[in-house]
Amino acid sequence: MELSAQRLQGRVAFVSGGLRGIGLACATRFLAEGAEVVLSDLDAEDSDTAREVMASLGQAASYISANVAKEEDWQRAVSLVKERHGKCHILVNNAGIDLTGPVEELSMEGWRRIMSINVDGVFLGTKHFVPMMAASGADFRGGSSIINVSSIMGLVGMNEVSAYNASKGAVRLFTKGIAIEFAQKKMPIRANSLHPGFVETPLLKAGFQRWVDQGFAEKPDDLVAGVVGSTPIGRLAQPSELASAAFFLASEDSSYMTGAELVIDGGWTAQ
């Protein structure tokens, strides 16, 4: 058996929430492994962020402005991938938002919004990409791979995190359901969930800033220190450390893994 360096050669990947954090790290890693990548985010196609990121990612990457909560945006995304590449082997349903606060104070709009992005987004991405991914699945051993980004908050509860807990818990079991469905129907698609702990991303920084604004701490660094102190490995994760797990799930090395949950939390939930 030969283990080549660029192990995603010939593969096409779609990454939602691809302009920042874990999504951007996944796109970067897949490109480095030889894949072609299409990424989506909410930013306009001619926005500075989109232009800068796409310039740094190079020719094998392309971008579409799309809202994961909107079905018509997914239809546009699938059409673009079909037109440009004609196939899709890897889908990372990564786009997500957070929402915190006492349950009795959460607004219905806030609840609907987090569910529409974190849960509807994963469902719609899966629904619309599955036909193309099933057709592309015979290209490589291990078939196509759907990687749904859940969270440790999809495994354990946390104070004033109930809505995010609920949305990420839904992703965890949705993934197991589709994994069994594809396997039983002999569709060549595997599906697994990632459960990051505390990762140094814009989402984490924005969330911590909001807690500071609400008076939970004096400065974001105090919250970081608290999280680091409660993580056995004693640091935050880097987005690239989640991307390496996504790469593993995208590659042939994980060909028997489906319906599994990969926890990457520095030991946080082991305690």
Place this chain on the structure above:
Amino acid sequence: MRRPGVTTQFIMRIPRRRIFGRKQLSKRLEGKVALITGGTTGIGAATVARLAQEGAKVWFTGSKEEPAAALCAETGATFRKHRVQDAAAWAPLIDEIIATEGRLDIVFANAGTESGDGSIEDVGIEGWDNVVAVNQTGVMLTVQHAILGMKRNPDGPKGSIIVNSSMNATRPLGNYVTYSVTKAAVCALAKSAAVHCGQQGYAIRVNAILPGVVETPLIQQIMNAQPDPAAARAVYEGMAPLKRMAQLNEVAGLVAYLASDEAGFISGAEYAIDGATTAGMMGV
């Protein structure tokens, strides 16, 4: 006879891989020293081959000397006859590895048995003690001495320990009570060790893998001993929604990933590799 085209092909491949290579995956474990218990056959042997292929210096233990010699010849690995449950034999083994290689980075606690096991009604005390000794005490000793060895690394306490549990840790078998109990126990052991290493400030990660039915030589033997081997195979294959057994190299691929620095934030985790068997109800 050598065809001229073959040489050209090889010459052309080498620079191509260098141009594109980040750190080449084929050399992801270069400079690392690995120890695999129960490495002479099955998952252990496949992992010996895989880690060696990725550039690690591999040592492995077990009791079967004949397959061990063949595996050493094939992979360049080093074999020591050793029983995981023999507490007194651990320090000398780790000492020898460190004396020879200068360090220890990866330990795969893989040795396991079901010999003498039975249901809760049938299992005898000897069978229970034997399975507990290998699967539970043996894994405890492996992890303990792995940490003690990794603490002696010149660049500080550092390494990755992988415990081979089983999907039966969460879905116990009625006819293998001790096996199921010990496989659950080592998941807690891996987590406890992971938390301890973190609290001590060691860069030592500890994780468990939970394979489903893997097509090992042992399973093949069991299937072939049945009156209808094809029917027996169908039962094993049917347990996973993926409708096949795991192949040895698929488990080795997961171990290699967890062993590598790519998995640097993963500790105290349990990774199922079971073709969605435990994602739902087994066999449904």
